[in-house]
Amino acid sequence: MNLNKIKNKLFDKQDLSVEESSFVFNLIMNGEVGEIDTASILISLKIKNESKDEIHGAAKIMREKSMKIISPNNAIDTCGTGGDMSGTLNISTSAALIAASAGAIVAKHGNRSISSKSGSADMLEKLGIKISSDKNE
Missing domain, CATH: 1.20.970.10 (Transferase, Pyrimidine Nucleoside Phosphorylase; Chain C)
Known part of the structure; x- marks a missing residue:
């Protein structure tokens, strides 16, 4: 081709x-x-x-x-509407942090902001959370 x-x-x-x-x-x-x-x-x-x-x-x-990961069977993910252009609050990352603080195992994924002030990656970085990883982490 x-x-x-x-x-x-x-x-x-x-x-x-x-x-x-x-x-x-x-x-x-x-x-x-x-x-x-x-x-x-x-x-x-x-x-x-x-x-x-x-x-x-x-x-x-x-x-x-894509990087293949093995996660615990009881891990959860919260996924937002990123890029919906509605200017809404990033609630999915907040919900993930609340769930984790209550003891849930959270495997959060996300990206940088497209249509809002902060995407999941932006928010987690501002909180000092390392968001990049390699296969061994």
């Missing part, structure tokens, strides 16, 4: 197949696509509206590349 042909297909607002999407996102996740090309691909997908095959291909690669 050829990245330039796939980019041109996106520029023409044509949907990618699962295979084409997987190819592109594999290159992106491997760091083989520069920032400008990555931005043009993501913006093109957004402008034309992502198809189910494009989401499938991207999710497939992200799952393959």
Whole structure:
């Protein structure tokens, strides 16, 4: 497959197949696509509206590349609505901290702010909590 042909297909607002999407996102996740090309691909997908095959291909690669963790069976997660553009309070991280203080095992995930003043990562860092980890932690 050829990245330039796939980019041109996106520029023409044509949907990618699962295979084409997987190819592109594999290159992106491997760091083989520069920032400008990555931005043009993501913006093109957004402008034309992502198809189910494009989401499938991207999710497939992200799952393959994601860090696998083993957590206790009784661990919980709280997940917010991040990026909903409603300007709401980050309640999911607060709920995770309250649950942990009550003895629950919490495996919190999250990201930086997109549409609010603080995403989970921003909030936890401000509290002095280390948010990055490697496979051995």
